[in-house]
Amino acid sequence: xxxxxxxxxxxxxxxxxxxxxxxxxxxxxxxxxxxxxxxxxxxxxxxxxxxxxxxxxxxxxxxxxxxxxxxxxxxxxxxxxxxxxxxxxxxxxxxxxxxxxxxxxx
Numbered sequence: 485x486x487x488x489x490x491x492x493x494x495x496x497x498x499x500x501x502x503x504x505x506x507x508x509x510x511x512x513x514x515x516x517x518x519x520x521x522x523x524x525x526x527x528x529x530x531x532x533x534x535x536x537x538x539x540x541x542x543x544x545x546x547x548x549x550x551x552x553x554x555x556x557x558x559x560x561x562x563x564x565x566x567x568x569x570x571x572x573x574x575x576x577x578x579x580x581x582x583x584x585x586x587x588x589x590x
Contacts (some may be wrong), residue, residue: 497551507575519587521573523564524564524570546563
C-alpha cells in the first residue's frame with residue numbers, strides 16, 4: 485500500500501529535491517492531472533521516475549518534470565500506460581525541515 489522512495493536528481497524541483505524521502509501509495513484510484521506519480525521508465529522498466537501528471541490521453545499518462553531543462557519525461561519517452569504507474573506521491577517525510585504533504589499542483 486505504501487512504499488518509501490528516495491528522490492535522486494533535480495527534475496522535480498522545487499516540489500521534490502535531490503535527497504528528499506517520500507511515501508508513495510497505490511490507494512485512491514488512478515492519479516489525476518497535477519499529482520506526482522512513481523512510474524516505470526518505458527525505455528528501461530527497471531528504472532523508476534517521479535514525474536507530474538500533465539494529461540491523460542486514451543488511458544495513458546503524459547508525465548512531465550517540473551523543471552523541463554533537467555527532466556527526461558514524456559517529451560522523450562511518450563505517454564506511460566496505466567499499468568506502469570506504480571502509485572502517487574503523498575508525503576515527504578525527510579529531511580526534517582521539508583516534511584509535508586504532496587497534493588496536486590494547481
